[in-house]
Amino acid sequence: MSTQKQGSNLRAVASSAVAITKSVFEERPHWLFLLPALLIYLPFLVIPALGIFGLSVFQWSGLGDMSFNGIENFVRAFTSDIVYTSLWHNIEIAFWSLVLQAGVGLVLALVIYRFSDRWRQFFQVTYLLPMTLMSVAVSMVWGYMYNPSYGVLNTVIKALGSDWSPLWIGSESQALYAIIIVATWQWTGFRVILWLAGLDSIDESLLEAARIDGAGPIQRFRYITLPLLKPVAIFISIYTIIGSFNSFVYVWVMTRGGPGHASEVMVTWIYKNAFLQSNFGRAAAISVLLFVIVLLLSLLNMRLGDREAGGANP
Amino acid sequence: MSTESDYGIPVREIGSELVEKLSGLMAFVVTGIFLVPIGLLLVTSVKSRTEIFTNPLALPAEFQFENYANAWTTGGFGQYFLNSVIVVGISLVFILLLSSLAAYALVQFDFPADNFMLVFFLAGFMIPPQVLLVPLYTIMNALNLLNTYYSLIFAYIAFGLPFSVFLLRQFFVTIPDTYAEAARMDGCNELQVFFRVYLPLSMPALAAVAIYQFVFLWNEFLYAIIFITDDTLRTLPAGLMAFQGQYSGDWAQLAAGIVIAVTPTVIFFLLFQRQFMRGISMGTTKG
Structure with a gap:
């Protein structure tokens, strides 16, 4: 075949490819609009999400060849105690986040709701400020405040005349709680704003009607406000729990999971397996567990959310 | 605050003025808790290295803008x-x-x-x-x-x-x-x-x-x-x-x-x- 012939063949192929593409987009123009997003979404979100299951059955150090090793990674990952220690720490963080962020958040929202618009605006801004700061920065500032010798907290305790000098993030028994305090500081204000959005969505005429029917404030709160807040409550609770299972930054910056494994959480343990111990397969196996937990929580949120919506609009 | 604003919120009835005042105060205390670390950060950023260790709570003797x-x-x-x-x-x-x-x-x-x-x-x-x-x-x-x-x-x-x-x-x-x-x-x-x-x-x-x-x-x-x-x-x-x-x-x-x-x-x-x-x-x- 002469090169000239080859060239014209290529040109023919190219021009027919263009023609096909053109006709696809003419007949199905929606793909023209969807394609750019899919070109990023598929390789960098969908494929990794599927790939995590694939990686979990291979032995791989991050470099060189992968070798298939079946359920070995899962066996190794889940016969080590550390994964359960981490999981338990995530559960502890979730519990305290529910109590402190969601629970105290609701109380604060109810208080702020009664202020005049101007004050309410003031509280909304000051309460949301912590969440706009990067978590690394927040962790560093708190790490500085927790410093046992020149940190603000112990300096104040000493100035008050107490000889209690906690080690905070340096102590095995306190590290996890010290981290929970930081998460509470950064996220409680955000929960307050979410609760306020829920309170705002309550139709005031319902409360007015109940008042006319003689219901007192406690009855109105118990029988109208609370039930109507249920969808928001579900959303806030589940996303607080999901956030707790995804904890990483505070732990990594302040303690690296230490002392020992006293503040190890699932994501730091995944990180260590992959990037410090070069065991990507095992890291993927632990990620599968985290994935399943988060997915179940998201599905629970959708399920409960749907039921609420179904109940509200019969 | 108008009486209209207490939709369904029991605070007023349970407690007197006192509860109401205390809950309002709480909202301000929480604002303080949110703002103090930020204030501390700003103060620290204009202190000298030695002041941070010797005088953790004090304002800087001289503002060290060269830190920035x-x-x-x-x-x-x-x-x-x-x-x-x-x-x-x-x-x-x-x-x-x-x-x-x-x-x-x-x-x-x-x-x-x-x-x-x-x-x-x-x-x-x-x-x-x-x-x-x-x-x-x-x-x-x-x-x-x-x-x-x-x-x-x-x-x-x-x-x-x-x-x-x-x-x-x-x-x-x-x-x-x-x-x-x-x-x-x-x-x-x-x-x-x-x-x-x-x-x-x-x-x-x-x-x-x-x-x-x-x-x-x-x-x-x-x-x-x-x-x-x-x-x-x-x-x-x-x-x-x-x-x-x-x-x-x-x-x-x-x-x-x-x-x-x-x-x-x-x-x-x-x-x-x-x-x-x-x-x-x-x-x-x-x-």
């Missing part, structure tokens, strides 16, 4: 800042463009897979970045993208899409179809309808998406420390971490670096509070 100059130049925060601007800026532009195109397809065209595609994008909402750390690193490595801006940009766009597609679709549904039809009658093709009719009408929704994503991307830490190890390419969160590792104990300069790193999101938030709140309530109560 040092952090910006020798501390490397100028470079980190520039890297953040590039990575976050490019990511934001593409998130807005790609998600509004996709949302337009979902709203304006009837095609067999249209419900599936919506669910397909929304499903990404259920996958946190932390879970994909290992496989995404593997892909970036295979594509030779580690230690480039692209690794972060592609990951950020991918994770920005689900929420943005969802929010923009919600907004596009409210735009009357007659606008698009009128434009088509005037001879506009679909791309022109998108650019000339939908985008200009969607500025409030685009702003809400941009502000929300900006805060999220500017502060992103996990991928930033893992995909980039070359110091000249680090974004601010990773740069802070590297700085702390290198100069541990230099709290004054670190504090100045932190202030530099957090200032853009704080300013953004203060300027665009209203859109920020709208983004929050659109994403939650109506989800």
Whole structure:
């Protein structure tokens, strides 16, 4: 075949490819609009999400060849105690986040709701400020405040005349709680704003009607406000729990999971397996567990959310 | 406070004035708790290195503004800042463009897979970045993208899409179809309808998406420390971490670096509070 012939063949192929593409987009123009997003979404979100299951059955150090090793990674990952220690720490963080962020958040929202618009605006801004700061920065500032010798907290305790000098993030028994305090500081204000959005969505005429029917404030709160807040409550609770299972930054910056494994959480343990111990397969196996937990929580949120919506609009 | 404002809230009846006053006071105390660490950060950033150890609570004897100059130049925060601007800026532009195109397809065209595609994008909402750390690193490595801006940009766009597609679709549904039809009658093709009719009408929704994503991307830490190890390419969160590792104990300069790193999101938030709140309530109560 002469090169000239080859060239014209290529040109023919190219021009027919263009023609096909053109006709696809003419007949199905929606793909023209969807394609750019899919070109990023598929390789960098969908494929990794599927790939995590694939990686979990291979032995791989991050470099060189992968070798298939079946359920070995899962066996190794889940016969080590550390994964359960981490999981338990995530559960502890979730519990305290529910109590402190969601629970105290609701109380604060109810208080702020009664202020005049101007004050309410003031509280909304000051309460949301912590969440706009990067978590690394927040962790560093708190790490500085927790410093046992020149940190603000112990300096104040000493100035008050107490000889209690906690080690905070340096102590095995306190590290996890010290981290929970930081998460509470950064996220409680955000929960307050979410609760306020829920309170705002309550139709005031319902409360007015109940008042006319003689219901007192406690009855109105118990029988109208609370039930109507249920969808928001579900959303806030589940996303607080999901956030707790995804904890990483505070732990990594302040303690690296230490002392020992006293503040190890699932994501730091995944990180260590992959990037410090070069065991990507095992890291993927632990990620599968985290994935399943988060997915179940998201599905629970959708399920409960749907039921609420179904109940509200019969 | 008007009596109208106590809708369904029992405080007034249970307790007297006292309870009401105490709960109001609590709201202010909490504000204090939120503001004190921020104030402390600002004070620390203008102290000298020795004052931090000798006088942790006191104001500085002399304001050391050179902490900022040092952090910006020798501390490397100028470079980190520039890297953040590039990575976050490019990511934001593409998130807005790609998600509004996709949302337009979902709203304006009837095609067999249209419900599936919506669910397909929304499903990404259920996958946190932390879970994909290992496989995404593997892909970036295979594509030779580690230690480039692209690794972060592609990951950020991918994770920005689900929420943005969802929010923009919600907004596009409210735009009357007659606008698009009128434009088509005037001879506009679909791309022109998108650019000339939908985008200009969607500025409030685009702003809400941009502000929300900006805060999220500017502060992103996990991928930033893992995909980039070359110091000249680090974004601010990773740069802070590297700085702390290198100069541990230099709290004054670190504090100045932190202030530099957090200032853009704080300013953004203060300027665009209203859109920020709208983004929050659109994403939650109506989800």
